[in-house]
Amino acid sequence: MNKNRFLSQLEELSVSFNDTKGKGVTRFSWTHTASLAQSWLEKEFSRMGISLIADGAGNLHALYRGKNPALPRLVIGSHLDTVKNGARYDGTFGLVAGLETLRSFREEGFMPDRSIEFIAFAEEEGANFGTTCLGSKLITGIISPEELKTLANDETTAWKMMEDFGLEPDKLEKQQIDPQTVHAYLEAHVEQERRLTKNNFSLGVVKAISAMRSYKVTYRGESVFAATPMKDRKDPVMSFIECHTEIHKVIDAGFFPENTRFTVGQITCKPGSPIVVPHECIFTVDIRNLELSALPAISEKIKEIILAVAEKNGIEAEIVPLSKSGGVKMSELVQNAYKESAKELGFEYFEMNCGTAFDAAPMGTAVPAGLLLVANQIDPETQEKYALAEDLYQGALVYEKAIRKLVCA
Ligand SMILES: [Zn+2]
Structure with missing residues (x-):
């Protein structure tokens, strides 16, 4: 993993596409700003010769082929949207850590046994319609595409907003994840509750989401x-x-x-x-x-x-x-991969339960899932949340190593 490239690209994706510059990050799903962030990701993946494809909800999927396409694949991901005035690396940390992992694999000529699917989820924060993890709930069948026609804010329905953005929500029915074809789902994210900072840890391995x-x-x-x-x-x-x-x-x-x-x-x-x-x-x-x-x-x-x-x-x-x-126990397989990776790298970690929603919760109802958290600090002057570069890099290294362990059959 290239530390400088990882940190500079994380900064670039986190702050460049933002509707409230100077007041946190605001990037709602299915907006012009979201489409600019999407183009940035598309460009980075195209450099690896991989195309990024939107499903009916606007979740973006990229496939990194492994040696044996018949093996259940590994899914890695996080979300591209934010709340209003959100924390700087919320969502983008997991995306750029995943991107940098795949690029490192490509550069060193590492050929995984399993294919890896990268997903940038839409509408995890639920800022448009009040329903969190909408993208992941749709592809795991927790919410049916039909429900998008009644899910509405004062201006429009979710179905209409997706269509107006050029998406095809009617295709979602056939785009749901088949659990038989997935080995595990791995997500890395900055923490929202600040329990890591209070307990003096940089990294957390989640046991269950409430x-x-x-x-x-x-x-x-x-x-x-x-x-x-x-x-x-x-x-x-x-x-x-x-x-x-x-x-x-x-x-x-x-x-x-x-x-x-x-x-x-x-x-x-x-x-x-x-x-x-x-x-x-x-x-x-x-x-x-x-x-x-x-x-x-x-x-x-x-x-x-x-x-x-x-x-x-x-x-x-x-x-x-x-x-x-929902509420879901995280998979032992993925928890162990995170813990072993952290130990091998010489990093300490905190084992914790977690009270907030992440895409790992809907994903965890369908496939074995695991969530790695990185500590968030609060700037005493601006009250803005941010994570330390060193913590983000440690998290990305553990994430990369865990992915490397789990793609070997
Ligand atoms: Zn988030």
């Missing part, structure tokens, strides 16, 4: 003046507090499986006047567990408590699902 469900709950009572006697009120805030306490008691009593997380992150009262008992208390509920199979029972029990408190207090309750994402 499953998540979230809901919006509305408790409806009666809006009365603050002078109303306590016994004559139907105060939804009282019910919220009771419900929140009750759920925590159930968690503390060990009723739920280990690693269960319950969070109320937003609370709103209506009408929101200091002298009026609110008629509505609206709050969000986020439930996470590493075991996807554990989530339905946890969600049901929490919903049961929410409804029981409302009934007891004579108020109404409404529960609306907000979002959900």
Whole structure:
């Protein structure tokens, strides 16, 4: 791996194609800026004589042929899109580490047994329609192409936006990954939670990505003046507090499986006047567990408590699902490849679970997948996230070595 080329190209791809220069990186999928970044990647792959082909969702695929095309291939990838004002190397780190790995193989004449498919995923961040990992969910069949016709923002549907960008979402049905033909999926990414920095590690090997469900709950009572006697009120805030306490008691009593997380992150009262008992208390509920199979029972029990408190207090309750994402254990095969590679290179690593969504989560539901994380720092002045060059290079070296191990049959 050529360190200088890797770092300079990572910088180039990360900052050149950006709609908010000076304020983080903004590169939404299916925009002019995304197409410029895509052309940059196309140019780099064409230098190796490899073409980059977009599927119906705009995920870009390149195939590096191995000695035996009949063997299940290795898939490597990350995403090209960002959130608004996103972190500098988010997504691009994995892409450029993959690109540099393939180029190094080509330059040294290393011929892998298995073919390697490189994927630059579209819409991992979900910035256009609020659905994360859309590109990877489509090619793993978690979301059907038909659902793109109803997935919409204020301006358009996902289907229409893809078509307007020149894509053919109707072809997606036939472009799904056949798990039989894939040996494993490897992703490298900068960390989002900053647990690596807090624990003084540069590299993390992920054991599992949490499953998540979230809901919006509305408790409806009666809006009365603050002078109303306590016994004559139907105060939804009282019910919220009771419900929140009750759920925590159930968690503390060990009723739920280990690693269960319950969070109320937003609370709103209506009408929101200091002298009026609110008629509505609206709050969000986020439930996470590493075991996807554990989530339905946890969600049901929490919903049961929410409804029981409302009934007891004579108020109404409404529960609306907000979002959900899979949750998946990372493959032992890939974890071991990362760990052995790090050890052989003399780097330390942190073994961790991870609470945020990555393309490795949908991919991990279809094929053995593994995620390698690199520590993110926060600039104290600008509050922008960034990763140290040395950490990025260490991560890229481990990624390259792990790929090299897994392409040998
Ligand atoms: Zn990302």
